[in-house]
Amino acid sequence: MVAAGGRGRRVTIADVADHAQVSTTSVSKVLRNAYGVSPAMRLRVQAAIDELGYRPHNAARAMRGRTFTIGVLLPHISNPFFAEILDGLTEQLGGTDYQAIIIQGGLDDASERRAVDALVDRQVDGILMVAPLSSKSRLEEVAAGTPTVVLGPHERSTVYDSVNDDDEAGTELVVEHLIRLGHRRVAHIAQRDLGRGRPATTLHVIRERTYRRVMTEHGLADGIAVATTSYTEDGGHRGAYELLARDPRPTAIFAGADLAAFGALAALHEAGLAVPADVSLAGYDNTRSAGLAHIALTTVDQDGVMMGRTAGRLLLERIGGRTSSVRFSVTPALIVRRTTAPPSDSSQVT
Amino acid sequence: MVAAGGRGRRVTIADVADHAQVSTTSVSKVLRNAYGVSPAMRLRVQAAIDELGYRPHNAARAMRGRTFTIGVLLPHISNPFFAEILDGLTEQLGGTDYQAIIIQGGLDDASERRAVDALVDRQVDGILMVAPLSSKSRLEEVAAGTPTVVLGPHERSTVYDSVNDDDEAGTELVVEHLIRLGHRRVAHIAQRDLGRGRPATTLHVIRERTYRRVMTEHGLADGIAVATTSYTEDGGHRGAYELLARDPRPTAIFAGADLAAFGALAALHEAGLAVPADVSLAGYDNTRSAGLAHIALTTVDQDGVMMGRTAGRLLLERIGGRTSSVRFSVTPALIVRRTTAPPSDSSQVT
DNA sequence: GCAGTCGTGGGTAACGTTACCCATTCCTTG
DNA sequence: CAAGGAATGGGTAACGTTACCCACGACTGC
Incomplete structure (x- = not known):
């Protein structure tokens, strides 16, 4: 396998096709494992791909369809609870070709809008909006263009899926x-x-x-x-x-x-x-x-991990073509530790 | 301004050109504010852009050059110090057309490699690697293909810039x-x-x-x-x-x-x-x-904010064409609070 | 034995943008 | 006044991939 060095022209589907003595169409079919390719063809193309160290060019793909990218909107990365959600999402996406990218929405409506626009501009295949500030109509506008899951708000919508804690x-x-x-x-x-x-x-x-x-x-x-x-x-x-x-x-x-x-x-x-x-x-x-x-x-x-996992699953389903709307709710549990106790007499001045 | 609804065909540079009665080339020139466009033309095109609610298609741009995207590799988002770095970077990028996207590198070499590959595949214009696990040769391999700033490790390299604390x-x-x-x-x-x-x-x-x-x-x-x-x-x-x-x-x-x-x-x-x-x-x-x-x-x-800000600046400079390598070091300061004190006699069993 | 069908492979036109040219007009300068 | 150049606008060929076709051979069923 040849390392895809930075300077040289990148390896394209055409190079693979040449090397395997087949058409670019066939290579493309193998790549997307589409219908109409024999096992022999698959093997042959796969070998050429490995030999040349070919990697699909994401931007070119994006122009025609999928980017295999999931955009995650987070208000700010400092909240540790978001890390759990992300762990769940990453876990769910592992094994698929999808990659999660994160973008910070910030503290106000306008900057969140900018962030989501950036995601849409980059043609992500799906968007997970965590604790968004945007109005419902804005969420639906986004969801109309891109499969969307909203985590946090309790609104039910027919165009996007919701995941939330009760x-x-x-x-x-x-x-x-x-x-x-x-x-x-x-x-x-x-x-x-x-x-x-x-x-x-x-x-x-x-x-x-x-x-x-x-x-x-x-x-x-x-x-x-x-x-x-x-x-x-x-x-x-x-x-x-x-x-x-x-x-x-x-x-x-x-x-x-x-x-x-x-x-x-x-x-x-x-x-x-x-x-x-x-x-x-x-x-x-x-x-x-x-x-x-x-x-x-x-x-x-x-259970943020579970919420993230579920959000990922719903997103993949929606990308896969589901159009009905789903709502998933996690049941919370009280964890009693040592910062709560009966009020003392001194503080009990009624 | 017409909202760019999800379902309809997207507004392209050609639509703008039609609407403004000019060529696509001119629109493109205005967009990138390239040389050779009169103020009148600029105004005219700008008006058409606003009226149609045109947004550049990132993937199409990526095929020809810039994506206006900075990729940030973070080992894990839960570390609050990373949030500061990101705040600095975001601040520096504000006002430019560049957008930062974050990707989680995870805990081992292999998953970090996958994350960085994902960034490279997505044609980001620059990469900020925060506290990377990768070997120096790997970093240089990445830097050879994409302008890179490395934050954390003290290695000095001729192909990427370094930002670190002393x-x-x-x-x-x-x-x-x-x-x-x-x-x-x-x-x-x-x-x-x-x-x-x-x-x-x-x-x-x-x-x-x-x-x-x-x-x-x-x-x-x-x-x-x-x-x-x-x-x-x-x-x-x-x-x-x-x-x-x-x-x-x-x-x-x-x-x-x-x-x-x-x-x-x-x-x-x-x-x-x-x-x-x-x-x-x-x-x-x-x-x-x-x-x-x-x-x-x-x-x-x-001063993570300063480190992030500097990393952003260096990245923009590199994207702008600088090829010489820079190293920036932040001077740390001791903050004495209440968890340190002279050892007590009881613990002083020498 | 012949029409119809299935399985397999390939040709080609987009997708939206930009960089490289060239064409035209107007202005400067010797 | 002619020659050259500057300023401005446009034509067009890529960039890498995919989806929609079509072509061809082999097999099925009547």
């Missing part, structure tokens, strides 16, 4: 856990809604709404306190400060994401408050860090 | 800090060398070597203890357990990366040891989490 169930689990421990003032750190035209379908909106509902259902409407920042370390930090300044101070905080919980943990520490003795804290996502002994965060597990 | 200086800072505090048994958590044919140039090898050198220079060769796992939370966790089992037990641990330090922190906590009272702990990278109050990790800052 955020309502997860939020119920964690809020009820805190209430059952005896907390009556359970605060919440939410994320500001940056998307446009998305009334109540993003996961952070659902988490906040469910939090309010559960509190109300338990007769604790008075204990509701929400700091709206963002699902980041910094957001959690600011949110906790905001909540601690309230009077009376909450005895428990439910952060909408682990990352925010970490920031809140830092803020509580700075404020000289012990967790869980003074304030209980819970997150959402069960990221790897949450399980570490020195953090031991109570949180909600939502 | 890992020797950084390691000296942190190890000497621990020694100055009075520690004599300073252990180290290193990363297993997975690459092939890379004698002593990956950053983890340099950190370990420098650690050994500094210890020896201070007459503390007997205090050297290295656990070779990986720069991950899990690796740090396992590494710390391994080190704590030694007799005599180290009084300080220098983890080669913050992520590993977090894992070590958990292990120390599980073992019932206080930080820094029983054991001091230091990391490397100054990731965002390291600064949070409840962690307050002593670590080495290496």
Whole structure:
């Protein structure tokens, strides 16, 4: 096998055809294993391919059809939960000819739009949009042109598939856990809604709404306190400060994401408050860090690997021709660790 | 502006030419702002482009030359330090027509090779390889075909540019800090060398070597203890357990990366040891989490944003035609927080 | 034994863009 | 005033692959 050096002209399908003494059409057929090629032909062409070290030219393929590329839109790569999703996706794509490429969507609508356009321009065969900010109509516009799976938002659409965690169930689990421990003032750190035209379908909106509902259902409407920042370390930090300044101070905080919980943990520490003795804290996502002994965060597990795997499968199915729309939901589980406990007497100033 | 719907034929340069009553050549010239187009022509074509909502077809461009795509190879997206590098790169690329796409290289040589091949197959205009596992000859092979910047390894090459932290200086800072505090048994958590044919140039090898050198220079060769796992939370966790089992037990641990330090922190906590009272702990990278109050990790800052920005600039220069090779090195700084302190008497069993 | 069918291989026109030319007009300069 | 050059616009042949045809031989079934 000849190494495909950088300088020389690249090996094309025509070179392979010459070398194998067949037509380019036949080589192409072997490549896509299309109908109408004998085993002998297949072997012959395969040998020529190996000998010449031929690699298909992606751009040329793209002009005619497939690129064998899956585009993944991520708001930002720093969220460790996304890494799990990606691991699942990669696992599912292994063994196929498809390759995942990642693009960062950023923090606002406009830059997300640019990122998705970049994916579309590059003719990816499928798009996985993770926790997108875009409006439903925008998502459907994208999905009309490219097979699309949306991970996160709870909207059901007829043109794309959805994968999500049952955020309502997860939020119920964690809020009820805190209430059952005896907390009556359970605060919440939410994320500001940056998307446009998305009334109540993003996961952070659902988490906040469910939090309010559960509190109300338990007769604790008075204990509701929400700091709206963002699902980041910094957001959690600011949110906790905001909540601690309230009077009376909450005895428990439910952060909408682990990352925010970490920031809140830092803020509580700075404020000289012990967790869980003074304030209980819970997150959402069960990221790897949450399980570490020195953090031991109570949180909600939502199996990101499984979500990524499923998203990959659905995408391949759609590329394969499925047009019906699928919705897949993961059932979350509460993971109780050491950041939640019954409220102490001192904090129980009712 | 007409939305470029998914189903209909896409708007091509020919449509624009028709609409503006000019030739496709002229449209192409405007697009690439090439020489030989009058201001009037430019305006006229620009108007047609806007009116039709034309977007260049990337694959078609790729067949003739540029793709305006920068490929970024990341071992794994979960490392928060990579996020900083990417932020720097994105910042540098903003305003240009270039788009960064990310691809995960994974944990071994073979899968990294596959990822880079995928980038090359997709005709990216430039490649940024972050902390690659590949051998130098492999890197040069890639660089021969595509403008390349390598971030991490300290190898100097004539065919690609290098960006790195001065890992020797950084390691000296942190190890000497621990020694100055009075520690004599300073252990180290290193990363297993997975690459092939890379004698002593990956950053983890340099950190370990420098650690050994500094210890020896201070007459503390007997205090050297290295656990070779990986720069991950899990690796740090396992590494710390391994080190704590030694007799005599180290009084300080220098983890080669913050992520590993977090894992070590958990292990120390599980073992019932206080930080820094029983054991001091230091990391490397100054990731965002390291600064949070409840962690307050002593670590080495290496300005990932600046590294990413520089890598982007060098890549653009190379794409622009520079052939000389550049090496850029960031000077690290020690950030002392609350995980390091003089050894306590109880642990000072010499 | 003949029409119809199946299996196999190849010819060729796109796909959308750009780089290399050439043609025309107008302006400069000796 | 003629010759040369600058400025501007356009024609056209690639780039590498695939999808749609068609051609040819061999086999089937009546």
